[in-house]
Amino acid sequence: MKKIIIACFAALLLVFGGLSSAQADEYLRVGMEAAYAPFNWTQDDNSNGAVPIEGTKQYANGYDVQIAKKIAEAQGKKPLVVKTAWTGLIPALTSGKIDMIIAGMSPTAERRQEIDFSDRYYRSExxxxxxxxxxxxxxxxxxxxxxxxxxxxxxxxxxxxxxxxxxxxxxxxxxxxxxxxxxxxxxxxxxxxxxxxxxxxxxxxxxxxxxxSLKDGGFQVSDDDVSLAVGLRKGDSQQMEQVNKVLAGISQEKRVKLMDHIIDIQPADKTDEAKKGNFFSQVTTIIAKNWPQFLRGTAITLLISIIGTVVGTFIGLMIGVYRTAPKAANKFVALLQKIFGWFLNVYIEVFRGTPMIVQSMVIYYGTAQAFGINIDRTLAAIFIVSINTGAYMSEIVRGGIFAVDKGQFEAATALGFTHGQTMRKIVLPQVIRNILPATGNEFVINIKDTSVLNVISVVELYFAGNTVATQTYQYFQTFFVIAAIYFVLTFTVTRILRYVERRLDQDTYTQGGGVH
Structure with a gap:
């Protein structure tokens, strides 16, 4: 089991890490929501000059995207959109996950404390x-x-x-x-x-x-508020000079013409046709036209939740075994054992006491900014779910171990079993059976909690579905589909685990001599 888990992580690191490093020099990685038409939106093909979105088979287009293309061309690179939730844009930039932000962002005084801004590329109202x-x-x-x-x-x-x-x-x-x-x-x-x-x-x-339009009395705004600029990392003077040079070459006339063109080609004008018919016919249309996005999102959700639950359960079992181990006879080893126990307590309390969405931001963006560790977002998501699950499972396992009759520990000791042998051959088989319902609950929770990973741009089911909603403007119908998929996943998992429990109960009853 341990070898399988290590092999899985090594393969994921090789694949995702290799992709990230290979793209570093070839692409200009631009952060945006890709859900704020006409500045940026998501579409299914590369028509009208759209550019690919990292980690998906979709494309982004809009005014911001066309500006990004001009900047990338001047730098001899290919533009690559990194679709990121609004709250994650600045952390993504400061941590090096993206090269710049072009997302209809205003250069406010608060934001200037974190990042630098180029000259204005659009003035809004x-x-x-x-x-x-x-x-x-x-x-x-x-x-x-x-x-x-x-x-x-x-x-x-x-x-x-x-x-x-x-x-x-x-x-x-x-x-x-x-x-x-x-x-x-x-x-x-x-x-x-x-x-x-x-x-x-x-x-x-x-x-x-x-x-x-508030012609008779509108809002009072500053020039910084209504100006849109490119966000850059602090002190990146070379990038700033290149971006400003490109923007200076785009006249006001060209900017107005570009925005008018973008508004004309945006896909939003096709949505009224899709809204014909009753609710269920609209849902059917959404599924028929967007099933590849739902399928990919569901696959990512299952990948993260399955691996996260398996690895987290393994972590919980290892911690549970360690925390029930007898105190070492050697004083130095006993001291190390105590210190490591404190470390485990801190790990468990921190990850059980903080939301996964906060953990995601800290681990994915924080490690890159503080230590320069740049890992793929999907691998980061698996790591986050795994250690979060491990913290909860460690307490579940501890309860499962304490539920085993003490006489079995005493009998094993009398037979000369070591603590490891006692756990492996006597206690853990019973613990695994006892904690199976709780493990199933963790699996179901992980399937649903993957939705918070959209803050680090993981294109799981919720993120993929939300993209469909912004494309079709049929929010209730789209989220009905998302809810139905989540229900099917959790219902199926629950039924499978209950079947496994019944089979284990039958095997235990038969082997224990209950049938004559």
Missing amino acids: PVMVVSSDGDYAKAKSVKDFKDAKITGQQGVYLYNLIDQIPNVNKQTAMGDFGAMRQALASGIIDGYVSERPEARTAEKASSKYKMI
């Missing part, structure tokens, strides 16, 4: 997006949104602008514009603060949305 048949469809100024439920994207200056609306009912910030559109369509909010290009995209995608 804040607007409101509301329901076309709602109470605020005829609003003309910010004052007209009194008492309205308004939100914005988390970590973006647009959310802070809500405070300028008198007596507004400010809602909690949301992770992306897809979530805001869904909330607006569902009536959870009355509107959200956006930028003109994104608002035009929403209008074009569905007649449910309407852009309010």
